[in-house]
Amino acid sequence: MLHQFPFYLAVILAIIFLVMLANKIKIAYPILLVLAGLAISFIPGIPPVKIDPELIFIIFLPPLLYEAAWSTSWKELWRWRRIIGSFAFLIVFLTAFAVALVSSHFIPGFTLALGFLLGGIVSPPDAVSVGAILKFVKVPKRLASMLEGESLLNDASSLIVFRFALITIGTGQFILQEAALNFGWMVFGGIGIGVLIAFVFFKVHRLLPTDVNMDIVLTLVAPYIMYMVAEELHSSGVLSVVSGGLFLATRNHRFLSGSSRLRAVNVWESLVFVLNGLVFMFIGLELPEIVNGLEGVSISAAMGYGVLITAVLIVVRIISAYGAVIFTLIVRNFIAVADTRNPGIKGPFVLGWAGMRGVVSLAAALSIPVQLDNGAAFPQRNLILFITFVVILLTLVVQGLTLPFIIKKFNLPEYDHLLSDEESYHHMYKQLAQQSLEHLKTKYSKELKEQPVLQQIARKWEDSSVLLDDASMASECKTVYLAMLDQQRHWLRTWNHDHHVNEEVVRRHLRRLDIEEEKMQFQ
Template identity: 65%
Template sequence: MIQNFPFYLVLIIIIVLLIMLANKIKVAYPVLLVIAGLIISSIPNIPVVKIDPELIFIIFLPPLLYEAAWAISWKELWKWRRIVGSFAFIVVFLTATIVAFVANHFIPGFSLALGFLLGGIVSPPDAVSAGAILKFVKVPKRMSSILEGESLLNDASSLIIFRFAMIAVATGQFIWHEAAISFSWMLIGGIGIGVLVGWLFMKGQKILPTDANMDTILTIVAPYLMYIAAEEVHSSGVLAVVSGGLLLSNNRHSFLSTSSRLRGINVWESLAFALNGIVFMLIGLELPEITSGLEGVSISSAIGYGLLITAVLVLVRILSAYGAVVITLIARNFITVADSRNPGFKVPAILGWTGMRGVVSLAAALSIPEKLYPGGPDFPQRNLILFVTFIVILTTLVVQGLTLPIIIRKVNLPEYDDHLPDEEAEDMIRRELAKLTVRHLHENHGELLNKSVFLQQIHEKWKGKIEEESDIKLSSETKNAYLNLLEAQRAWLIEQNHDEKQYFDEDLIRKHLMKIDLEEERMLLVH
């Protein structure tokens, strides 16, 4: 490890340069990183990279899931909960089942249990890849919300299938009632532990005299504790991190100071950037390790099996997307759905084509032990499962990853009225904040307003007569009045976000909340 340290430093520099290139040519960076990893792995005398699956499951997965949970809109997740839940659980289970039967029928030596094992590995699409691609094209907010929500939960469902399939392969039996009890505990226990650990962190940071540095460190520690605590009691660590992350994200303004929120955003963006870049590069670098263990089957046959499974995954996802539309159109006659209109054929087609696979699939495949049990026979078809998984990841990333932006631009997706147009929403938020500001100053600080030049400037600024703020020495009373005003603005924005009658995009609300945080941080630095 130490002797290869310069190599890893160079890799990090290459990752940064490739992501810069990807942004410039408007290609999803996971595609370039995987291809670059393949190229680098073929260079003679390059150190062989061997990925420890525990490294991905313990080191990489918790913070990446946690960061995604903080970034997603809870309002959007709840609005589209039915479609998100169906893709994250029902479609994953359906995909794993179909892959199991196809593998059992077409791949020599593949039992049904091994087929389910492979299905559990390759069934969850990768969120990072889809997000990186959608960054360069305009898609309806509902589509990005559904993809983000699905990605938070599908890893949990696929790893549950993987765990049960591993037991079936090792023991040769599958007891349904035990599996049902275990499955229920993984769901309920994972969510419960995540919420409990998140609540403890929230209360602790609210009560204890922490500062921005301490709060940032605690947010980094939290997902690891959630994941480890859940896995220790054999529940879902993924669901624990997701549920705990959603709880803390939705209450961030109640227990984190302004400085902590601003500092945390910068730290987490950098951390997620680095971790995502490293894991996709590692996927490409892992090729020599995977192919070296491929025995008993030709490379061409193994590639064929991989392409067959890839085709099954794509077809099942597209058909599932159209099936979800049909079910929604039927269900609207009996229950209230998020949107009862027929989305046409374009949106389901795009949603179906977004199923790129990534790091969770590779980590699950690598975690298959070499022996069925210590000192026992070799795990059946382990190397072939690894190779097929790699082909699925590579094919979906490159083919779907490169063609998705082109298809989105060609099909001209419909516009929806889920949210007000950004410009209109911006104007409305500014107008309402201005009304609130003027009213708040008159009602709560009317006497001070007549004496404080600074508050008079703020008053005029929010009435539309924008002037440069002078470098005025503020009294403690004036500063507190302004901070109180900012808190009133923050409370109004949060209230609007929770109001189901409003159609403000939560990303826009968060943008204005950050502006208030920055202004509050600036005021706290004024002596």
């Protein structure tokens, strides 16, 4: 392993270069990384790459899910909970069922159980790929929120299908009552374990004298503990990390200082960048190992099966997107829904087309055991691996390259946020300045009369188009100013409950307040 260390360093440098290139030519970097890994794998002398699935599930998956949970808006997740829940659970199960029927009918040697196994592997779209693509195109906030929320939860449902299919293949039987109980424990147990562990970390941060470095280390440790404890108790590690991450993300301003938040963001952005880059590069590098494992079926036939399953995934997802819209239009007559307007035909198509597969699919396929419990070889393992790779490659390249063009062509309207992000940001800043000025004059009138620096701040808030600069502050001034910053955070969190406020704008203001608080340490 040590003699391959320079190779892995070279891979990281290649990832950095390829991501820069992807940003330059404005395509999603996962596409370029997979294709580059595929090309590198054919270079003579390149060390063979064999991915240990435990490495992805234990080392890679928890931090990637945790960071995604922290970046997800709970407000938007709850607002679109019905459509997100249907895509993350119902449509994943429907997709797995469709793949099972098609594969068992058209692929020789495939049983229905093997079809469900393949369906569980390839059914969840990849969050990283969608996020990387949406960075280069303007898409309505509601659509982005739906895709983010779905990708946060669908890994759990697909892995549940995958586990039940593995058990059925290994034992040769499927007991519905037992499966239902296990499903309930995996879902609700995983959520409960994640929230409980997150609550413990919340109390540790609040009650113990941690500093910035300790806070950051605790955020790095938390997702691994959530995942491993849930898996050890035979529950869903994915749901544990997601629920725990959401619990802490909605409370981060109550237990992390401004310094901890600012520095943790930098650490996590760098970590997730490296992890995502490595995983997508390894997907391409793994191809020779997967091809060498094919036995009893030609590469052309295996490619055909991969294309067939990819087509099934795309068609089922698009049909499901329109089905979800039709269902919403019907039930809006009986229950309250997030939006009663007809979204037309463009929005559901974009939602259906944004179904690129990635990290979790590859990890699940690689985790299929080589042998059954009775010592017999696991049926069709190598073919399932190859089909999974073809699905990942085709969805990333075909859908990933065409999705930005489709979004631009459709020019989807923005229903929720009439102002641009910049206009909304400056408008909110003026409101903060006005309310802060009123609060300062009312609660700290004595200090305002005695402290010239506070008078200077008040004058700048009166002209809310001017941002604060680095003025020296006495200790008493710092106390008042920090209290004002905390009050502004409180107002921002209150405004964030309004569905018409763009949460990204609120987060920009919270980050600005963190920076202002950080500057106080150098005054």
